[in-house]
Amino acid sequence: MACPEFEELLRDGARGHAAQCEECRALLEALEDVDATFEAAFAGVAAPPGFEAAVRARVARESRLRAPSLVPEILDFIGWAAVLALAAILLPRVLPFLTAMLAQLS
Numbered sequence: 081m082a083c084p085e086f087e088e089l090l091r092d093g094a095r096g097h098a099a100q101c102e103e104c105r106a107l108l109e110a111l112e113d114v115d116a117t118f119e120a121a122f123a124g125v126a127a128p129p130g131f132e133a134a135v136r137a138r139v140a141r142e143s144r145l146r147a148p149s150l151v152p153e154i155l156d157f158i159g160w161a162a163v164l165a166l167a168a169i170l171l172p173r174v175l176p177f178l179t180a181m182l183a184q185l186s
């Protein structure tokens with residue numbers, strides 16, 4: 081089910097919607113005021129040289145993924161090995177009964 085207001089936003093964009101909506105127009109104007117105020121207040125401020133490289137290096141260092149643990153894989157292996165061992169033990173003991181039952185049925 082489509083929302084007409086959302087469809088209008090997709091079609092016309094924020095500016096198109098704000099042209100017809102008083103609340104959104106006021107919000108966009110307030111955001112533009114904030115943007116202009118920050119631009120004026122911090123126009124002369126620049127990050128020190130090397131800041132960007134330091135930030136990128138730190139982000140790369142802290143976001144490195146640790147290798148996943150092997151414990152779940154080992155537990156899976158132990159579980160499947162147990163299932164296969166149980167089948168290997170039980171199947172030869174149950175199989176004669178199953179074949180006998182099938183022979184009686186036919």
Ligand SMILES: [Zn+2]
Pocket residue numbers: 097098101102103104105
């Ligand atoms: Zn609106």
